[in-house]
Amino acid sequence: xxxxxxxxxxxxxxxxxxxxxxxxxxxxxxxxxxxxxxxxxxxxxxxxxxxxxxxxxxxxxxxxxxxxxxxxxxxxxxxxxxxxxxxxxxxxxxxxxxxxxxxxxxxxxxxxxxxxxxxxxxxxxxxxxxxxxxxxxxxxxxxxxxxxxxxxxxxxxxxxxxxxxxxxxxxxxxxxxxxxxxxxxxxxxxxxxxxxxxxxxxxxxxxxxxxxxxxxxxxxxxxxxxxxxxxxxxxxxxxxxxxxxxxxxxxxxxxxxxxx
Amino acid sequence: xxxxxxxxxxxxxxxxxxxxxxxxxxxxxxxxxxxxxxxxxxxxxxxxxxxxxxxxxxxxxxxxxxxxxxxxxxxxxxxxxxxxxxxxxxxxxxxxxxxxxxxxxxxxxxxxxxxxxxxxxxxxxxxxxxxxxxxxxxxxxxxxxxxxxxxxxxxxxxxxxxxxxxxxxxxxxxxxxxxxxxxxxxxxxxxxxxxxxxxxxxxxxxxxxxxxxxxxxxxxxxxxxxxxxxxxxxxxxxxxxxxxxxxxxxxxxxxxxxxxxxxxxxxxxxxxxxxxxxxxxxxxxxxxxxxxxx
Numbered sequence: 091x092x093x094x095x096x097x098x099x100x101x102x103x104x105x106x107x108x109x110x111x112x113x114x115x116x117x118x119x120x121x122x123x124x125x126x127x128x129x130x131x132x133x134x135x136x137x138x139x140x141x142x143x144x145x146x147x148x149x150x151x152x153x154x155x156x157x158x159x160x161x162x163x164x165x166x167x168x169x170x171x172x173x174x175x176x177x178x179x180x181x182x183x184x185x186x187x188x189x190x191x192x193x194x195x196x197x198x199x200x201x202x203x204x205x206x207x208x209x210x211x212x213x214x215x216x217x218x219x220x221x222x223x224x225x226x227x228x229x230x231x232x233x234x235x236x237x238x239x240x241x242x243x244x245x246x247x248x249x250x251x252x253x254x255x256x257x258x259x260x261x262x263x264x265x266x267x268x269x270x271x272x273x274x275x276x277x278x279x280x281x282x283x284x285x286x287x288x289x290x291x292x293x294x295x296x297x298x299x300x301x302x303x304x305x306x307x308x309x310x311x312x313x314x315x316x317x318x319x320x321x322x323x324x325x326x327x328x329x330x331x332x333x334x335x336x337x338x339x340x341x342x343x344x345x346x347x348x349x350x
Numbered sequence: 351x352x353x354x355x356x357x358x359x360x361x362x363x364x365x366x367x368x369x370x371x372x373x374x375x376x377x378x379x380x381x382x383x384x385x386x387x388x389x390x391x392x393x394x395x396x397x398x399x400x401x402x403x404x405x406x407x408x409x410x411x412x413x414x415x416x417x418x419x420x421x422x423x424x425x426x427x428x429x430x431x432x433x434x435x436x437x438x439x440x441x442x443x444x445x446x447x448x449x450x451x452x453x454x455x456x457x458x459x460x461x462x463x464x465x466x467x468x469x470x471x472x473x474x475x476x477x478x479x480x481x482x483x484x485x486x487x488x489x490x491x492x493x494x495x496x497x498x499x500x501x502x503x504x505x506x507x508x509x510x511x512x513x514x515x516x517x518x519x520x521x522x523x524x525x526x527x528x529x530x531x532x533x534x535x536x537x538x539x540x541x542x543x544x545x546x547x548x549x550x551x552x553x554x555x556x557x558x559x560x561x562x563x564x565x566x567x568x569x570x571x572x573x574x575x576x577x578x579x580x581x582x583x584x585x586x587x588x589x590x591x592x593x594x595x596x597x598x599x600x601x602x603x604x605x606x607x608x609x610x611x612x613x614x615x616x617x618x619x620x621x622x623x624x625x626x627x628x629x630x631x632x633x634x635x636x637x638x639x640x641x642x643x644x
Binding site: 098099100102103104107110111123124125126127128129130131133134135136137138141142145146149180181182183184185186221222223224288 | 539
């Protein structure tokens with residue numbers, strides 16, 4: 091068996107990586123015989139551990155801004171460090187790190203009073219992903235021809251998002267630090283739907299009722315006008331009633347241009 | 351191997367590390383800077399910021415300073431990441447591309463830090479193989495930077511300067527000489543920084559060094575109460591590092607010099623003022639060289 095100082099490079103790097111991500115004292119320790127500097131090896135490892143976990147925590151904080159603001163920096167760091175240890179990144183572009191964080195914080199010990207935390211994190215992630223996108227081009231999305239020759243030109247990309255809590259108002263109140271609005275929010279589970287898109291000024295969000303959401307989902311799946319209207323109407327609705335909802339919610343939203 | 355054939359080469363002047371908080375100001379005001387350097391990993395997923403950088407790049411010479419190639423990884427460099435760097439280099443036409451003498455990937459996991467290598471014959475073979483792979487894929491020379499170190503391996507048999515010079519000789523890569531890192535590593539190992547820098551200068555010849563880095567660092571106490579310097583790029587360059595920089599310039603001659611500031615990023619004007627301090631030292635070296643020539 092080789093002496094600790096003669097470990098092959100691959101083995102040394104594997105052991106060091108495991109030690110940097112370990113949470114318990116035994117796992118964090120490497121034999122001091124590996125090191126020969128002026129400081130104990132453990133002191134140097136602590137510097138690297140702080141750098142690694144701090145960088146990952148900060149990367150997550152940049153994507154999950156409302157979650158961070160809601161739970162506070164110290165608690166966010168606890169969640170982020172546990173996530174980093176469980177799911178370290180596989181690539182250096184840390185902007186994309188955190189796709190599993192929303193699921194991870196759902197039910198995280200200590201958040202029992204925040205049943206909407208995971209959904210808020212999902213909503214944060216949608217904003218973060220869209221913020222990294224270039225503004226949608228006006229001609230980049232699907233185009234729809236309706237009866238009477240009316241043409242709807244949609245922007246791309248448009249994201250449809252569903253939640254069981256009103257995460258748009260929740261996020262807005264948290265980021266505005268508006269305690270009154272936050273206190274007034276009815277946070278009982280329901281069916282909330284949103285469209286999100288990128289503009290040169292930033293990410294925009296619009297709450298939708300079910301028909302509008304179904305209509306947009308059909309349009310973005312490639313449906314024609316009649317088919318999309320039928321999807322929006324569902325089993326019980328009428329096309330005329332649906333058309334009115336669409337006119338109220340979709341036409342003024344800013345992600346569609348109407349032409350003839 | 352050529353350093354690349356950018357239409358906009360990096361001058362032997364003081365440049366500034368461009369960070370995302372300054373994009374809007376640089377786009378709007380085009381503040382004076384001899385050249386700019388960015389971390390390519392910040393632009394691989396962020397298409398919005400990349401578009402901004404393309405617009406900025408039209409007005410400044412640019413260097414790409416990677417942090418994720420993991421040139422010291424025993425299992426090799428991730429071809430996907432080389433591909434991402436290559437794609438950015440194609441779009442941005444940087445005059446320089448660089449990364450560090452360190453590792454950050456093991457077992458497919460990426461650890462966002464510049465982790466130290468034992469300076470052994472095996473590590474030298476690994477680094478040379480990886481540098482050659484990157485240079486071949488990019489079709490250009492890269493620069494490799496000496497990192498700050500907080501621990502030293504008992505297995506290290508080759509002095510760091512000789513190790514990096516050997517990598518440069520064997521692969522044709524250049525050296526990115528970080529003077530702050532020399533200071534941080536030397537003081538953390540209770541060595542004399544000036545003597546350490548002199549040792550580096552005995553090993554590095556001028557043309558080998560394509561760029562110099564300067565930055566600030568933090569001073570912390572270890573659990574045992576000892577002082578440890580951390581290369582956090584979060585402060586002004588300290589007086590001792592300026593003195594080492596002058597020592598390096600006297601040996602190497604004027605070199606493109608970058609001011610890095612990554613944490614607690616200040617106003618762009620602060621970075622400009624810091625770069626001006628480096629520029630005054632570059633000017634002094636150039637004036638002395640001119641005086642000797644005439």
